[in-house]
Amino acid sequence: MKHICNYSILRFLPYPETGEFVNIGVVLLANNGEFHYKIEPTRKRVTQFFKTLDHKVYIRARDEVQDEFKRLAEFFYGHRGEVSLLASTFKHLIHARETMMRFSNPGSIATDNIPAVVQELYDHYVNHSFANKEYQERVLERQLGNLLAVSNLKQRYKEQRLGTKEYEVRFPFVVLDDGDAAQAIKPLYLGQSEPSRILDHGDAWVARVKRLSKANHLAKDTLFIVAPPEGGNSKLQSAFGEVVEALTEFNGVRVVSNRETNAEIVQEIKRGLPATMH
Known part of the structure; x- marks a missing residue:
């Protein structure tokens, strides 16, 4: 009733x-x-x-x-x-x-x-259940899309799934060069309030990158624009650093904080683009 x-x-x-x-x-x-x-x-x-x-x-x-x-x-x-x-x-x-x-x-x-x-x-x-990592990353994606637009770069990117028929990973911003992924950008939220949640979400992306790398389907340049934890909590920062270290162990994978200035983020993006696209 x-x-x-x-x-x-x-x-x-x-x-x-x-x-x-x-x-x-x-x-x-x-x-x-x-x-x-x-x-x-x-x-x-x-x-x-x-x-x-x-x-x-x-x-x-x-x-x-x-x-x-x-x-x-x-x-x-x-x-x-x-x-x-x-x-x-x-x-x-x-x-x-x-x-x-x-x-x-x-x-x-x-x-x-x-x-x-x-x-x-x-x-x-009260608990802001809507503000989970998926929500936060959608916000980060919108922010990055706006930044690419005002920098006259957005037209070069499109959402793309990289991988094989058996295993695909979505990247919201991908540049193709002669059919190959020249650059893939993924905004990543690692600002969770508990170290275990940072590690769980980060490890999931480390595993995806590992699988794509093994199949030789990573973009030539893979850039994670990450939102780090707020404040100076050492345990949160340690978990964050562990994820960043694990991601950057793969060839062609870079990590930049979303707390950098817009100009610095755009510079990092351009650094990974083919020379013919600058």
């Missing part, structure tokens, strides 16, 4: 002067009277964003709103047949207020699995 649900995203906004906030949870009311909420259990996301904030301020505000949600859950359960009362109470809960805890404008969704949709909303708005 489908239920119509209203939901709102819980936001922590300690400094109204700047308008900056962090999504920390979600609340949802279904038309059958079920009230659900989910709040980020740790303070890490908040303290990483608001570096000067005393973490006790956030914890106290979070605990207070969580207690309020617990009371409301009991209230909604006790009045689950009174639709108009439930709707007005939910509307009052999320109305604009001058506190550190704010709510987004409400949204609506139909579902036959209320707990699952609460988790999906939480994953999307």
